[in-house]
Amino acid sequence: MTTTRPDAAVLLPPEVLELWRARVAAVTGDGPARLFADAMTRTLARTLHVLDDDTVFVITGDIPAMWLRDSATQMLPYLRIAGDSPDGPLADVLVGIVRRQLAYLRHDPYANAFNIEANGRCHEPRDLSDDPWLWERKYEIDSLCFPFLLAHQVWAATGRSDHLDATFLAAARAAVATLDRETAHEERSDYRFVRPDTVAIDTLTRDGRGTPVGPTGMTWAGFRPSDDACTYGYHVPGNLMAVHCLRLLAELVPAAGDDPGLVTDAASLADRLAAGIAAYGLVQHGRHGEIWAYEVDGLGHQLLMDDANMPGLLSLPLVAGIAVDDPRYRRTRAFVLSEDNQYFYSGRVAAGVGSPHTPERYVWPIALAVEGLTSESPERALELLQLIATTTAGTGHVHEGFDVDDDNAFTRPWFSWADSMFCALALSLVPAT
Template identity: 35%
Template sequence: MIALIIFLVLGSLTLRSNAVQHPWALRDASCPDYISYSTRRHGPLSTGALRLPYQRPVVECRTFRSAEVERVINDLKDKFVDTDISRLFENCFPNTLDTTVRWHLPGSAPQSFIVTGDINAEWIRDSTNQLSPYISLLKNDAPLRQLALGAIHTQAEFLTYSPYCNAFQPPTQSRIKPSSNEQSDVVNPAYDPALVFECKYELDSLASFLDLANKYFEATGDSSFVNRDPYFMEAIRNLLMVLDEQALTTYDEDGNDIRSRYTFQRQTSSGTETLSLRGSGNPTNGNTSLIRSAFRPSDDATILQFFIPANAFIAIQLQKAKKLFVAAGLKDLANDLYSRGETIEKGVWEHGVHEHKVFGKVFAYEVDGYGGIINMDDANLPSLLSLPLMGFVDASNDVYQNTRRMLLSKNGNPYFLRGPDFAGIGGPHIGVRYAWPMSLLVLIRTSNDDAEIKSALELVKRTTGGLGLMHESVNVRHSADYTRPWFAWCNSEFGKTILDLAARKPHLLFGEGAAAYLI
């Protein structure tokens, strides 16, 4: 209690300005560590059959506060027929704001450092997805808009320094001590570990940077940051440089191998944690208009480096960016981005679709341009299951529906896992006993089948280990066995899923005849 009073007195100015640049040294002394906090049950418990705990930190210990987010929670929490679902939404929807805004500096050039949860580093992909449920609230919440704009600026600064890297240390001006990933990686181009947490080149990270900028512009109509931000245009130039470098073929016309500018090697006993062929990865045929990705969004190495979900994602984001750059007065760049996106999209359809002997025409997970194909899906986004969510294809598309049937079949997807306690898509990152709740949340948002949605939502609800938060993965045979109690990305995905159902299928949450809830 004394520590809390001290926090209130000394931190009051910061809190009144909506939790901007937090006194983290003081917070560490006065507020519980959320890694530990998230593993214990806190009251009051829900009135549902699962008696789920209330897992939000006390108001004074939340890392950012949004009036609009609180309004949405208050609008919905008493409408749910299932009070356990209500409690999950109340815990999960604000979790990124409650717990992961490690540093935020407002102003004309704001900065926001948003960690993924229990790891003190920012993944570009994760932070974009973590913020995505709040995008539609930006117009009516100026501090929240500053947070999102700060995230764009910080990501741009990261990519200005090292566009090949996926996870970053706190910005130097935050004065937050960097942490080590405890690896001795040999990476080209070299990087400074004081600035970079990990340097796995993942194409979807670049797409995620564009995604956040595009969503911010769509929600606010504000394109001024493109020209005002000192890092943004340099980040765009670096992004295009990477796309050009990673579109190259492995061999020239004379059969000589062309060494990739990016290489990655790690001393490890896990084959998914390093790249073959002296860090270059398996060969690709560059005459495909596809872009290589050394790693997947799971941070696992690709087998065949034309990773189709990321190529689909970057194709759509490049095309969407045309509106942003036209609004910013950069029409030539806008047209170039759109053309690049169209070319990659064409490559996905030409090289990323094949005839499966059981399921018909389907999307491959990875290809190499030589005819090599990997058929599978991983729970991490972007995935093949999530293609409609990224806007690449309508969910009713025949090729997508064939692919979906393949991905949700134990005979079609080696990482579709089913057990007595849980079922869903997993991946090699955790192993063949653990499915990820994230995969079921994507399943729900890409389904129009009420029975399928209800079944998936029930599974997700019952596999929180009694803690009322989403986890990274869950043992399909023993749901009390899970990984990562504090995984903000998946908490945001749950919030996004509930808001999708509230707008699209309100009767499943609020009862027959319920009106759609739109934010």
């Protein structure tokens, strides 16, 4: 297999980049605008690999693998720009990324991260899977959702439908079948994940089956979007995202050649998941009222928290079609951004949502960007953008997480998803022309 690295200046010509940098600067000032321009260029120049079949492989930054979630969110800020030139090279890349994601999903709907070819590279060679295409096989609901969310975003932004083909239909059928199978995880699933001699959040209990769950109508997940094991098997934000993406298929499938049975099956499954969330995924909180839980097990246990990764409760308007002024979302958001959420941290430098995936009291710029993108206050969104821009420890990179008391203590020196979420927030502040 041969691959080529596209020229960032062709995908995003200097005059176009400068136009958008100036538009961002007019709202945010020069500092955030410089970081915006650098991050927009960096992701295009350093993460993309065009394959022989014109599909596009995307690394996360400092890890040479393609996550279905990360590769979708890394492209978020480019959608608006690609919409100005729907037949241009940037739009071609977006289409190529979706096609690569769908090919991977069709290959193994239980995997979260893939290699550029069948080279056997992996995060941990002792995992049960020996498929040489898989970097990791942690089953996460969002891995089945983000390719279809990005497919819809590309279609809506550019009018392109060349990524909606036979592979799209096959991947959609695989996703619907997998999500349906996992509504009865205990009875119907043969998925197992065991990582020997590791911390609890990197493996599943009960010989790889995960903690026990009862039937709820929701679909099961082994792992969260953080790649950490679920405490309880029904990840509520993931289920809400699945409902949304299953319903998007009604718009996308006809452009791919139509398959009424697939649309019907997807709609029926979405309805069942939504009913399960309504029955089991809501809790009454003493201070905040009725809110969504983060995880439940259908056996009476509920986990109230949020995690910086997407999909999380804070990001529901971005990934699940929930309106920012939805009363339940507002209540849930108030919980997430309060001390009642054990992963909300406040310190001398910043306050925001972190994750058990990173050290205690580390806030994630991704979560700060999500907070801004889902805020009803443009002034608050601008404050968050400027906070991210001033907490890079002078590196010029948006990091995975940093200490709320000292941004010189950070994780992952280059994390392209964080760069892209900062850029998406910056673009959201630029008025439409």
